[in-house]
Amino acid sequence: MSDDHVYLTLAEGHEDDTRWAYGTGFEDPLHGVDTTVPEGVDAAGLAAECVALADDALVGAQRLAEWITRAPELEEEVALANIGLDLLGQARLLYTRAGQADGTGRDEDAYAYFRDAADFRNVTLAELPGGDFAFTVVRLLVLSSWRLAHFRGLVDHPDPVLAAVAAKGAKELAYHRQYAAQWCVRLGDGTDESHRRMRAALEQVAPYLGELHTAHDVRDEVAADVRQVTDAAGLPLPVYRPRPGSGRAGEHTEHLAPLLTELQGIARAHPEATW
Amino acid sequence: MVTAGPALPDAHRARRVAERVPDPELPMLTLADLGVLRDVETRADGTVVASLTPTYSGCPAMAEMRADVAARLRAAGYARVEIRTVLDPPWTSDWITESGRRKLAEHGIAPPGRAPRGPVPLVLSPTRPAVPCPRCGSRETEETSRFAATSCKALWRCRACREPFEYVKEI
Ligand SMILES: [Zn+2]
Numbered sequence: 001m002s003d004d005h006v007y008l009t010l011a012e013g014h015e016d017d018t019r020w021a022y023g024t025g026f027e028d029p030l031h032g033v034d035t036t037v038p039e040g041v042d043a044a045g046l047a048a049e050c051v052a053l054a055d056d057a058l059v060g061a062q063r064l065a066e067w068i069t070r071a072p073e074l075e076e077e078v079a080l081a082n083i084g085l086d087l088l089g090q091a092r093l094l095y096t097r098a099g100q101a102d103g104t105g106r107d108e109d110a111y112a113y114f115r116d117a118a119d120f121r122n123v124t125l126a127e128l129p130g131g132d133f134a135f136t137v138v139r140l141l142v143l144s145s146w147r148l149a150h151f152r153g154l155v156d157h158p159d160p161v162l163a164a165v166a167a168k169g170a171k172e173l174a175y176h177r178q179y180a181a182q183w184c185v186r187l188g189d190g191t192d193e194s195h196r197r198m199r200a201a202l203e204q205v206a207p208y209l210g211e212l213h214t215a216h217d218v219r220d221e222v223a224a225d226v227r228q229v230t231d232a233a234g235l236p237l238p239v240y241r242p243r244p245g246s247g248r249a250g251e252h253t254e255h256l257a258p259l260l261t262e263l264q265g266i267a268r269a270h271p272e273a274t275w
Numbered sequence: 276m277v278t279a280g281p282a283l284p285d286a287h288r289a290r291r292v293a294e295r296v297p298d299p300e301l302p303m304l305t306l307a308d309l310g311v312l313r314d315v316e317t318r319a320d321g322t323v324v325a326s327l328t329p330t331y332s333g334c335p336a337m338a339e340m341r342a343d344v345a346a347r348l349r350a351a352g353y354a355r356v357e358i359r360t361v362l363d364p365p366w367t368s369d370w371i372t373e374s375g376r377r378k379l380a381e382h383g384i385a386p387p388g389r390a391p392r393g394p395v396p397l398v399l400s401p402t403r404p405a406v407p408c409p410r411c412g413s414r415e416t417e418e419t420s421r422f423a424a425t426s427c428k429a430l431w432r433c434r435a436c437r438e439p440f441e442y443v444k445e446i
Contacts, residue, residue, distance in 0.1 A: 032359030075420035089333025164362035174395035
């Protein structure tokens with residue numbers, strides 16, 4: 001063992017020398033976890049909840065990943081990629097749990113790559129195109145705040161796997177919310193142009209808030225976070241203008257299908273491929 | 276936890292092997308330093324069961340850690356190895372050992388402060404206490420990015436010695 005150089009030790013002990021980097025052999029993220037669904041837990045309901053929360057995370061992560069090579073600064077690209085990676089990790093655990101709970105034994109890839117837009121249950125706010133950086137940080141603020149408040153409730157869920165995923169995810173989401181909130185304040189309290197674009201982003205997000213609280217009603221927590229940010233940034237609170245349609249019911253905007261085409265293309269063209 | 280009887284010394288040896296496996300992303304730390312190796316036990320049939328917990332949900336190194344621990348145990352002569360994932364209780368940066376914190380600092384990475392207890396509030400004022408520079412010890416430091424090369428680290432810089440440094444976030 002080459003303990004004299006920490007990085008050399010990493011090159012040792014691999015069972016498969018064809019791997020060029022770590023993390024290429026994806027496997028069950030719940031490997032070795034007790035997969036029993038506890039008595040009294042509605043397994044179909046549990047699976048549906050896990051899929052919906054995983055879809056929010058997967059679609060949200062895909063939109064964040066679109067900033068890679070395009071973010072205003074390298075630091076922001078790295079931050080958005082890391083936030084997306086956290087969400088992707090949450091999605092992998094939740095899809096895997098869904099496949100155990102619904103009795104199909106489907107793995108994470110089956111959910112992520114081999115379902116069509118109408119089968120996705122993510123809230124529509126997550127699927128809207130990234131557009132302006134201001135819109136990205138406003139959406140990230142709202143979705144992080146909403147998911148965080150919901151996860152804090154889920155830590156008492158009777159399913160121990162979902163409860164554990166929520167407990168870990170909540171810690172991560174607090175960092176995501178913090179990141180988004182600080183950018184919202186910086187831009188809202190910045191130049192006339194950045195202020196104008198923040199106002200536009202808040203208006204753009206507002207119609208989608210109702211859908212969030214129909215899915216998981218944590219409106220007080222989200223409203224408190226948004227108000228704290230708009231007060232600090234000198235921004236008006238967004239005007240509430242609900243729109244019809246619900247991603248949780250499979251009713252999506254025209255933006256989800258192209259996102260999935262890009263996300264799923266390679267897996268569908270090479271269904272047996274591993275990487 | 277170890278089984279009683281003659282397997283006992285062997286379980287200790289298996290634990291020592293697993294404890295020395297380096298973390299793929301912070302290779303100056305062992306998995307024991309990082310606090311992700313939860314348990315190593317030996318079953319009556321000789322199977323070594325090592326339990327790992329992920330640092331972050333999306334930690335891309337988790338599969339690698341599992342493979343590394345299994346490979347090191349097999350290389351040490353354990354034919355039957357099982358790696359379990361433990362999600363509860365979730366890892367926090369408080370699980371990084373004292374020796375782990377010392378090694379981070381020696382490698383120019385600021386170790387985390389105490390992890391927050393209970394729900395983390397949204398705080399917009401810059402109340403975060405300055406992280407001391409791991410190179411010169413100065414507290415004249417500032418955060419340049421909340422996220423660095425990996426989720427578990429932030430990027431800071433020192434105004435005294437002018438060096439950037441990474442900082443393992445408390446979570
Ligand atoms: Zn310094």
